[in-house]
Amino acid sequence: MFKTLQRKLTLTYSLWFFLTLAALFIVLFFVFKSMIYQSVSWQVEDIARDQAVEFAERHHLEGSHFKHSLYLSAFLSENGEDVVYRGTMPDPLRHEFIARVAKKENWGLTKVTSIKGEKNYMVYAMEPVIENGHRIGYIVIAKGIRGAHELIERWFTLLFVLTLIAASLSIMIAHFLARRAVLPVKRNYEKQRTFVADASHEMRTPLSVFSAGLEYFEAEEKDRMSESSKETLADLKEEVSEMNTLISHLLTLAKSDREGIGVQRSDLKVINMIQSIASYYHQKALLEKKKFVLDLPQHELTIYANPIEIKQLLTIFLDNAFKYTKDADQIVLRIGADEKRHNFCFSTKDTGIGIPENEQKHIYERFYRIEKGRARKSGGNGLGLSIAREIVDAYKGSIVLESLQNKGTTFHITLPILKNIN
Structure with a gap:
């Protein structure tokens, strides 16, 4: 950066x-x-x-x-x-x-x-x-x-040579000034990144304890709680879940800035991994009265990537699709491959609220959320798509967005990580 x-x-x-x-x-x-x-x-x-x-x-x-x-x-x-x-x-x-x-x-x-x-x-x-x-x-x-x-003519030649020398000196001086200008920014950024990483690590333990305490309290007192107490407990659990997601995202970004993404890779079978993720979203769709459709290729795909990062990438786009859809809306996850270009491809399509055209260029910025008030009600912290962009860029892939307000949104993701089709 x-x-x-x-x-x-x-x-x-x-x-x-x-x-x-x-x-x-x-x-x-x-x-x-x-x-x-x-x-x-x-x-x-x-x-x-x-x-x-x-x-x-x-x-x-x-x-x-x-x-x-x-x-x-x-x-x-x-x-x-x-x-x-x-x-x-x-x-x-x-x-x-x-x-x-x-x-x-x-x-x-x-x-x-x-x-x-x-x-x-x-x-x-x-x-x-x-x-x-x-x-x-x-x-x-x-x-x-x-x-x-x-x-x-001699004067012109002299000035031309001086211009070339001046161009070289300009690059040297500009490089020196740019390095001096970036140095304090880099120093402050390193301090901020270290603070974010350390704070996120430190917050994980008390949040885990708090979450475990809520689970224990719910198991012990569930039959004796009033409806308002149950609603309050559910809200607390949801907030803890959001905080855990936020901390996970912050740690991912800190790791990305410090070590980079896509460094540790291995061969990965795609369909088995997708099916394990899809089972969770099938249940989520039933609870939220939505329709989730999974479109898988007929043959197994093998990719060369970090499984944690690919799962996180899929989860980010699917979570977004669920957050910005209403009852009876449909979310489709389609998996594919381009064997000639060695590309692993997937897309998420929903029939939700869509993204306004003037907002689309900002959605990958950190902590940026569309219509802050509505985004707050549906959860989210504005880091998901930023992390997705970091992962896709690390794998030298691409993201193509198609969205119409109140019509739905489709994300097409292409990653050059395909090894073979079995």
Whole structure:
């Protein structure tokens, strides 16, 4: 239980650490990228403005291919035809600039492929040339940023490696914090579990003495007791029975938490065991004016399990079925097997009050009871289904619930413990 909690906390902490650091690295990457592109963009825009003024006066482009580290310097007329340019102007790039002039995209980033097939990124700026109050075209200044782009790629690689390192550190830190967080909970839980186990053991003896005293008193004074005294005695015996059940459940849970369930196993014949349990519930059904039906397979089943735990599992579901049914209701216990998957299967079906849909997800919680008042009248302490879930999980089985309010409830239990069918 605590290992599962620690794993969940580790996962949660590491995920938040990683997401925080990843968000920080992403912000740093885009800030760095923006700063580099912006600095080049400002430089290109300044040159474009200067050359636009100069070209309007002299109709001449200053500079060459290498001046200002420019990739090209060109004048595009209003209709998009290049009149003057310096450096190289591949046709695809010229057509792209013509399209950008038409779209009024005066600055930005573009990609160009040289004659040798080398790819390069360029930051460009377009500045209108005004002559005699009329715009006659655009000065286009473009600068290759291969070095800057490679720097950005190296920066991305560095941040990616740092992210992987941060992920590893996040897991280590999260594991340490989760272990520290679980430690006091575990310590308190151990104290509580020890107290429950010790208290349950200590209560068994006085309850046994009290129960024996009630039995003796009933045998000695039965003929001399009034009806009200008999009812009081019956109530006391029922309460003692409930207390014994509660203590048994608490000890089972304490054992489950301390040692685990399903550890001690042996071969077990199912039908003989079921019939011994069923005889008790046949008598119980007669006393409570209910109908109990047992559906057994034609062949004996052999399972590999702890007989005490399997009996307890069957008893829990049958007791629940009897508790939440009324006179003339029917309870069915069906036993089966899936030989291909080595599954031992059984189901309990009743025509009782059913379980509300919004309550169904809570029924396996410890001490949880549906409609507390009604549950109190019918007995129970909210531990039965919790223990059933512990047993089924220990055997790596499954429980499927089908229930409709005021229609009945069916539990399907599957346990991979079947050895063979005789």
